[in-house]
Structure formats: C-alpha cells, structure tokens
Amino acid sequence: MKIGVISDIHANAPALRVVLDGLVESGVDQILCAGDAVGYYPFPNEVVSLLQKHDVRSIIGNHDAAVLDETPSEFSINAKRAADWTRRQLTPESKAYLKSLHLAFEETIDDREIYMVHGSPDDPLNEYIWEEEVNERALDFWFDDRPELVILGHTHRPFVKEISSTTVLNPGSVGQPRDRNPRSAFAVVDLETLAVNRYRVDYDIDAVADKTGEYLPRKLADRLYEGR
Incomplete structure (x- = not known):
C-alpha cells in the first residue's frame, strides 16, 4: 500500500491541484495531510473542497486553528492579515471541516503504526522541528513506544530521516515552500518497505500571486517566487 503525504497548503489551490494530480498518477491508496490547509493565500474554500473531494485525512495546523479563533499575537503582521481575511471568507461548511480536525493522527495502516502532527508531539500546533533536531533522544522523549x-509539518522544509526502526518525514509545503525551491513539495510512502519518494512539481505561481495581490499583502505573493 502507498500513501501520499502533504502539508502546509495554505489556501494555495492551484498548487494543491497539481500535487493531487501527481499523487493520483503515483497510484497512492490514501492521502494524509499534516495541517495548515488555510492561511496566507486566497483560496481557502477551494482547498477545503479539494481535500474533501479526495478524501484526504488531515489534522489541524496552527493557521487552521487561528482562523477559527482569535489570531495569535505571535503571528507576523502578514500572517495576521491573512488569518483575519481568511476568517471572513470561510463558508460555514469550510469552518465545520476545520473544526472537525484533530491535533494528532495515530493509526495503524497496513500493519504500520503511523503518528502525524503539525508541529511536534510535545507541542502539536506551534513547535518547529528541524531535521537536525530529529535523533534517538528526541524520539525517546516523544514516545514510550x-x-x-512519524509525519511532521510546520517548517515548510522537507526531510526524511531513519532513526533505528522509525522513519521521520516532513513532506515540505504544498503552498509556500521555504527551502529556496519554489516548486510544491509532497511525498509518497510505500508502507510495505517504508521507502519514501519525495517530489517537487511546478504550478502556476503567477496566478496565485496575482490573486493574492488583490486581497492580501504583496509580500506573501513575492515570496512564492523565491521559495522562502
């Protein structure tokens, strides 16, 4: 069985459509999302609709939570403006979807134990876990068994790391990569072998940037071209 893994879409529907096409072509049996469906970009309802259409199993991210409640004070000014704008745009159906998402995903699929969280097992919404921080000590701290x-998101930077019998994966960001590569990121995991294939795909950045500039800070559009 193969699963697709995505994260940090951030209301970038054009990017998500290309990624979903790639996952379908890869023959995945199921898609998991490590949170942040919305925030930053101008297609929140379209993204929620696509996730539902493709039966994507998602958890909640910090931007998803922010648009359902009061925008966190620690958000940057551009993130705050995007969260406040998104909150006003969400349909009742999209809000209900986001409210239904859990903080963590813990399930056995095809005899593999899978744990997915947006930030970290210790702080599901807000802690950034970078590749160099993933080691035996971290896993012992997070898990008794x-x-x-283990699937993480939030950093917008992809990595895969094998620590003893555990594979730790961050698929990177669909909608706002931050590793200086502007192409959308996703991963496919073969659960039989736990082999991970990582992918980058192009999408129409101009279309997203132009629409973003109509409603949201231009800096959010400009960063898409640089992958930062």
Whole structure:
C-alpha cells in the first residue's frame, strides 16, 4: 500500500491541484495531510473542497486553528492579515471541516503504526522541528513506544530521516515552500518497505500571486517566487 503525504497548503489551490494530480498518477491508496490547509493565500474554500473531494485525512495546523479563533499575537503582521481575511471568507461548511480536525493522527495502516502532527508531539500546533533536531533522544522523549512512521509539518522544509526502526518525514509545503525551491513539495510512502519518494512539481505561481495581490499583502505573493 502507498500513501501520499502533504502539508502546509495554505489556501494555495492551484498548487494543491497539481500535487493531487501527481499523487493520483503515483497510484497512492490514501492521502494524509499534516495541517495548515488555510492561511496566507486566497483560496481557502477551494482547498477545503479539494481535500474533501479526495478524501484526504488531515489534522489541524496552527493557521487552521487561528482562523477559527482569535489570531495569535505571535503571528507576523502578514500572517495576521491573512488569518483575519481568511476568517471572513470561510463558508460555514469550510469552518465545520476545520473544526472537525484533530491535533494528532495515530493509526495503524497496513500493519504500520503511523503518528502525524503539525508541529511536534510535545507541542502539536506551534513547535518547529528541524531535521537536525530529529535523533534517538528526541524520539525517546516523544514516545514510550515508537511508531514506525512519524509525519511532521510546520517548517515548510522537507526531510526524511531513519532513526533505528522509525522513519521521520516532513513532506515540505504544498503552498509556500521555504527551502529556496519554489516548486510544491509532497511525498509518497510505500508502507510495505517504508521507502519514501519525495517530489517537487511546478504550478502556476503567477496566478496565485496575482490573486493574492488583490486581497492580501504583496509580500506573501513575492515570496512564492523565491521559495522562502
């Protein structure tokens, strides 16, 4: 069985459509999302609709939570403006979807124990976990019984790391990559072997940037071209 893994879409529907096409072409049986469906970009309802259409199993991210409640004070000014704008745009159906999302995903799929969280097991919404921080000590701190696959998001920077019998994966960001590569990121995991294939795909950045500039800070559009 193969699963697709995505994260940090941030209301970038054109990017998500290309990624979903790639996952379908890869023959995945199921898609998991490590949170932040919305925030930053101008297609929140379209993204929620696409996730539902493709039966994507998602958890909540910090930007998803922010648009359902009061915008966190620690958000940057551009993130605050985007969250406040998004809150006003969401349909009742989209709000209900976001409210239904859990903080963490813990399930056995095809005999593999999978744990997925947006930030970290210790702080599901807000802690950034970078590749260099993933080691034996971190896994021992997070888990009494280690899962075989741990999926993280939030940093917008992809990595995969094998620590003993546990594979730790961050698929990177669909909608706002921050590793100086502007192409959308996603991953496919073969659960039989736990082999991970990572992908980058182009999408129409101009279309997203132009629409973003109509409603949201131009800096959010400009950063898409640089992958930062």
